[in-house]
Amino acid sequence: MSDNQSLIENRPPSVANLFLERVEETPDGEAYRYPVPSASGEGPDDWRSYTWAEAAQRVFAVAAGLMDLGVRPEERVAIASNTRVDWILCDFGILCAGAATTTVYPTTNAEETAYILADSDSRVLIAEDAEQLAKARERRAELPDLAHVVVIEAADAVAAEDDPEDWVLSLDELRRRGAAYLEKNPEAVRKSVAALRSDQLATLIYTSGTTGRPKGVRLPHDAWAYMGKAIPATGLVRPDDLQYLWLPLAHVFGKVLTAAQIEVGHATAVDGRVDKIIENLPVVRPTYMAAVPRIFEKVYNGVSAKARAGGGAKYKIFTWASAVAREYARTTQDNFRRTGTASAPAGLRAKHAVADKLVYAKIREAFGGRLRACISGSAALAPDIGFFFSGAGIHVLEGYGLTESSAASFVNPGEAYRTGTVGKPLPGTEVRIAEDGEILLRGPGIMQGYHGLPEKTEEVLEPDGWLHTGDIGELSADGYLRITDRKKDLIKTSGGKYIAPAEIEGQFKAVCPYVSNILVYGADRNYCTALIALDEPALMGWAAEHGMEQRGYAEVVASEEVRELVDGYVRQLNEGLQRWQTIKKFRVLPRDLDIEHGELTPSLKLKRPAVEKKFGHLIEEMYEGAREK
Incomplete structure (x- = not known):
């Protein structure tokens, strides 16, 4: 058994355990970086940091605050917020309290938000601001079990005349209650984490529903502990990395990135404002980030449009450089597959060097200049766009997974990545292709089932643990998976x-x-x-x-x-x-x-x-x- 396999199989019951281990190991290391408006109110944001010890202080206060509100193990606490550092700290607070997080997209309307809160039996809602609070208030009659709404942006935590007592609290108030609770019960959070079972519900993530009502996917603590161990085992992330995290944390793709970080201990810069990505990248200068294909398409279209606007000569250079990038990427990837060396003929190397000075270097600089790799998931990336970025030195590693498999089931392995495939399975994940071409998965990341929907669960999850993904694919002889389409599409x-x-x-x-x-x-x-x-x-x-x-x-x-x-x-x-x-x-x-x-x-x-x-x-x-x- 390999060291990595042993680590994965001997994982702790929960990512909350991994969090405590990380805090103990590197308390003074940088954990999270987050933006705040500049002192003048003009110009770019300032960035501040939490060490792991400072993050733990906030996580413990949230966990103890929830205990003080009467939240019990496996009861649900919902988060309706954009991606921000408070989302992550509240999520770990919920898990350390033994409760389970229900994720709600902040763009979800009041009707569907109420449906998710009611279907999940959420006892507390952590709302980002007045807008999210208003959705819950509008549908309060449909939410008899919702005992409290905790508002992150404190100025918006305003109770209405007809609100029950303590129905609205600010996040600061919750943390103050938690601090008081810990004074009386200093070991409460550690005892709660020690009592966690691997099969205990940790997260209810509602599928974004391309058809019909969203279904709540039940993911146990073990799924996140497994992801926390398995992703670093691929060599994808390193202790000296700086991740830029902007993906929606209500989505499983964003959330799984928080588990991998804790095992390795690198810093993460968190800002979910999509309109700030272009501005933030040269400031943050990340070494890796995850994105969806639409982001790469927009960057490619933007660079192409800018070249076209620069006149015929500039556009001709860009078109030539694009073709060189694709040829270089295909050649080096093919050679790496055959010989283990990403080589290219001298003539192509010379053309690539010229194109690099004229075009590629500027693209890399726009990404911050230090990007080792991008992870692409959630949908298929057009291979030609993948080859373009690969040839330009922005290595886009496609991965594959579902909400039902805790997001990361396959990922391309670093240097050996192959554009147009989603790579190899994570250590501990099994895959097989059914007779009709459907991809089946089995492993610790697979969901327990759909919340309150046993019939729907039976449609996709076999008694022996195999999950029907609904995707059609092909496996190469050496284990790389290529997704060809959705079965139903x-x-x-x-x-x-x-x-x-x-x-x-x-x-x-x-x-x-x-x-x-x-x-x-x-x-x-x-x-x-x-x-x-x-x-x-x-x-x-x-x-x-x-x-x-x-x-x-x-x-x-x-x-x-x-x-x-x-x-x-x-x-x-x-x-x-x-x-x-x-x-x-x-x-x-x-x-x-x-x-x-x-x-x-x-x-x-x-x-x-x-x-x-x-x-x-x-x-x-x-x-x-x-x-x-």
Whole structure:
């Protein structure tokens, strides 16, 4: 048995135990870095830090405060907040109190927030601000078990006249109560952590619901302890790393990153404001970060648009450098697979060196200049975009997992990563491919089931622990997994040909620098069509170059010029497809898809049914008069 395997198998029952071990081992080490407005109120934020000892003081105060409010082991405490350092400290406070965290996206409306709070039987809600407090207050009649709302931003913790006593508290008040509780019971939190069982409920994460009501995924303490040990065992993270964490912590992908950090002990800079990423990266200068594919697509589109705006010569250089990056990445990855050395022929190395000075170095600098790797998950990354960043020295390691598997089941192994795959399984995770191509997983990260939904649990979880992922994939001889599509998203044309829409959509994103989202259709039809949404900043940059700067986005996107622009990229896409895969007709959507209109989940996944419902008339238009077989 390897040392890593032994460590994983002999893991403690909970990540709360790992947290206490980390605090004891490096109390003065930097744990978290967080932004505060500058003293002048102008200019960039200042960044401050908590050591592990300071973080523990806050975690213990939250844990003891919850005990003082009467929260008992496995009772649920919900968090409705954007990603911020308080989210992490409150989450560990909940776990150290023996309770379980229910995660709620701050963008969730009042009705669905109430549904999650009621379905989870949450006793306390930790709300970020007045907006989150208002959602709970609006639906209080539906939430008889919700005894308290703790508000992080203290100025917003204002009780209404008809609120029950102590229904609204500030986070500062909760911590003060916790400090008083610890004075009387100094060992309360340590005793609570010592009593934790590995099978005890730690987290209820509600799936973001691409269809229907969200389901609560029950993840035990053992799942997070396993992730805390297994991710570092891959060599992905190091003690001297600085992580930049902006992903939604209500999503399993964001949350799993907090478990891996504790085992290794490196620092994490936390700021969930997506509009601050570009500003923060050169300031924080992280060594690794995780992101979803849409972020890489936006960066690629932005760099491409900037080059185009710089004139014909600059755009020609960028186009050439992009091709060199992709060729270099494919060549070095192929050679590493065959020989163990990421080598390239001398001529290609020379071209790459020139392109690096002209283009790639600036891209790396925009990411802070120290980035060793990016982890991409939550959805598929178009391989051409992955190869571009790889060749530019931004190593995007794709991973794979589900909420039902605690996020991290597969990840690409450092230097040996292969773009277009999601890498190898984590130590301790088993995988097999079913006869129909479905990926099945088994291991300590797998959920206990869906909360209160035994029938739904039985549909995906076999008695012997195998989880049906609903994804179709292929395993290479040496264990790398490639996801080909969602099982339910595979479509069959009326001509009997099977098509994977995600594959075509990914190729189009690599071809067209203006696309934001694309959805391919063709099930039971005799040809494929597409709905295409365009990225506003990139498109408006193009519009300004073509004498349309006085027009608004809605007018530009509806213009014949844009239709012709997109048609050119669709033709380019079709050249690389089989005849039955080609896009015969398309429609450009009048606006981009977004979370607010319910077309994207908070982790930026497409909700296909929502898009089809809203824009179904455009789909039907494209098939009007078509002769079906």
